[in-house]
Amino acid sequence: xxxxxxxxxxxxxxxxxxxxxxxxxxxxxxxxxxxxxxxxxxxxxxxxxxxxxxxxxxxxxxxxxxxxxxxxxxxxxxxxxxxxxxxxxxxxxxxxxxxxxxxxxxxxxxxxxxxxxxxxxxxxxxxxxxxxxxxxxxxxxxxxxxxxxxxxxxxxxxxxxxxxxxxxxxxxxxxxxxxxxxxxxxxxxxxxxxxxxxxxxxxxxxxxxxxxxxxxxxxxxxxxxxxxxxxxxxxxxxxxxxxxxxxxxxxxxxxxxxxxxxxxxxxxxxxxxxxxxxxxxxxxxxxxxxxxxxxxxxxxxxxxxxxxxxxxxxxxxxxxxxxxxxxxxxx
Numbered sequence: 001x002x003x004x005x006x007x008x009x010x011x012x013x014x015x016x017x018x019x020x021x022x023x024x025x026x027x028x029x030x031x032x033x034x035x036x037x038x039x040x041x042x043x044x045x046x047x048x049x050x051x052x053x054x055x056x057x058x059x060x061x062x063x064x065x066x067x068x069x070x071x072x073x074x075x076x077x078x079x080x081x082x083x084x085x086x087x088x089x090x091x092x093x094x095x096x097x098x099x100x101x102x103x104x105x106x107x108x109x110x111x112x113x114x115x116x117x118x119x120x121x122x123x124x125x126x127x128x129x130x131x132x133x134x135x136x137x138x139x140x141x142x143x144x145x146x147x148x149x150x151x152x153x154x155x156x157x158x159x160x161x162x163x164x165x166x167x168x169x170x171x172x173x174x175x176x177x178x179x180x181x182x183x184x185x186x187x188x189x190x191x192x193x194x195x196x197x198x199x200x201x202x203x204x205x206x207x208x209x210x211x212x213x214x215x216x217x218x219x220x221x222x223x224x225x226x227x228x229x230x231x232x233x234x235x236x237x238x239x240x241x242x243x244x245x246x247x248x249x250x251x252x253x254x255x256x257x258x259x260x261x262x263x264x265x266x267x268x269x270x271x272x273x274x275x276x277x278x279x280x281x282x283x284x285x286x287x288x289x290x291x292x293x294x295x296x297x298x299x300x301x302x303x304x305x306x307x308x309x310x311x312x313x314x315x316x317x318x319x320x321x322x323x324x325x326x327x328x329x330x331x
Contacts, residue, residue: 016263016264016276016318017263017264017273017275017276017279020262020263020264020276020279020280020283021279023283024279024282024283024286027283027286027290028286031290031293031294034293034294035293037293038289038290038293043289045172045175046289047285047286047289048172048175048178049172049174049175049240050285050289051178051281051282051285051286052172052174052175052177052178052233052236052237053078053174053178053233053234053236053237053252054233054252054255054256054259054281054284054285055178055181055182055278055281055282056177056178056181056182056229056232056233056236057074057226057229057230057233057252057256058256058259058260058263058277058278058280058281059181059182059185059229059274059277059278060074060222060225060226060227060228060229060230061074061226061256061257061260061277062185062260062263062265062272062273062274062277063185063189063198063222063225063226064129064222064223064226065257065260065261065265065266065267065269065272066198066199066202066222066265066266066269066270066271066272067198067201067202067218067219067222067269068201068202068205068268068269068270069122069129069219069222069223069269070129070130070133070257070267071118071129071133071223071226071253072130072133072134072137072253072254072257073114073118073133073134073136073137073140073253074226074230074249074252074253074256075137075249075250075251075252075253075254075256076136076137076138076139076140076141076144076249076250076253077110077111077114077136077140077227077230077231077234077249078230078233078234078237078238078248078249078252079140079141079144079246079247079248079249079250080110080114080140080143080144080147081107081110081111081230081231081234081235081238082153082234082238082244082248082249083144083147083148083153083244083246083248084103084106084107084110084147085103085104085106085107085156085160085234085235085238086103086148086153086156086238086244087147087148087153088102088103088106089102089103089156089157089160090153090154090155090156090157091155091156091157092153092154092155094149094151095153095155100157100159100160103160104160104235107231107234107235108228108231108232110227110231111227111228111229111230111231111232111234112224112227112228112231113227114136114140114227115223115224115225115226115227115228115230116220116223116224116227117136118132118133118136118223118227119219119220119221119222119223119224120220122219122223123215123216123219123220124216137253141246141250144246145246148244148245148246152243152244152245153243153244153245154242154243154244156239156244160239161239161240162239163235163236163239164235164236164237164238164239164240164241165239165240173236174236174237174240177232177236178236181229181232182274182278185274186274186275189273189274194218194221197213197218198218198221198222199270199271200213201213201215201218201219202269202270202271203269203270203271204270234249254308255284255285255308256281257312258280258284258308258311258312258315259277259280259281259283259284259285260272260277260280261280261312261315261316262280262283262284262311262312262314262315263275263276263277263278263279263280263281264276264277264280265277267316284308284311287304287307287308288304291303291304291307
């Protein structure tokens with residue numbers, strides 16, 4: 001594709017990012033005018049902590065969707081990672097009470113393994129990713145219930161809970177982790193051969209093959225990366241809780257996909273940015289808090305789901321109406 005056309009689509013992506021940023025700023029401004037407590041440092045901190053897991057997994061989901069695939073098993077994987085981590089490290093009778101590093105290592109390995117299985121079924125098995133990850137979603141939920149057993153997991157060691165409740169220089173560990181991940185993936189997509197190859201596969205598989213790029217390896221890589229990021233997101237979110245129940249992570253995948261698509265990633269692949277996904281995650285993650293400050297009462301949760309649904313419908317519609325691109329435009 002001609003370079004000039006590629007620049008046009010890159011500008012379109014930047015316009016989508018700018019639009020999401022302006023909407024985020026406008027939302028914060030309106031709510032702050034209505035209730036100045038919205039901008040209190042404690043509230044901002046809580047919103048960032050709440051957005052951190054979505055920001056982390058959103059980086060991986062962006063890469064998966066850019067390659068023309070999707071992973072809707074990440075919410076269930078969060079649940080299983082939390083269950084395994086808790087089962088291994090909890091000091092409650094009936095749990096194993098192993099060192100923290102064992103639980104963390106097991107959880108990261110589990111994330112990579114599930115990502116590898118998803119990737120192999122998609123690339124080698126040639127099963128559509130929506131079918132693969134839908135089946136994985138269901139299977140992981142069943143395994144999670146089995147791992148947790150009849151009683152919820154509690155009494156996780158302080159060393160593990162530090163990842164969710166600790167701070168470094170007054171900044172929550174979860175927020176710092178999200179910042180590092182987002183910045184790292186922005187650099188990776190912009191400045192490394194892997195980043196360029198990911199977008200090449202999503203833009204035009206045939207051209208990527210002729211250029212010597214392995215579609216199988218790239219898609220395996222992005223699924224494994226997403227699995228590992230899901231485990232990291234679990235580490236900084238599940239450890240904030242007093243107990244871990246089988247419902248942890250449920251429906252998180254819908255929020256993450258919505259954030260990525262709202263941020264400008266084309267659902268058909270080949271186009272999208274980490275920056276856009278991060279902005280989308282920030283915007284959608286604060287919706288619940290915004291509705292509370294708007295004093296909608298018990299109906300706030302219903303409005304939150306409705307707003308998320310409207311966002312993804314509008315984003316998909318905008319993506320469908322945009323001219324088709326076969327070039328890369330990335331973070």
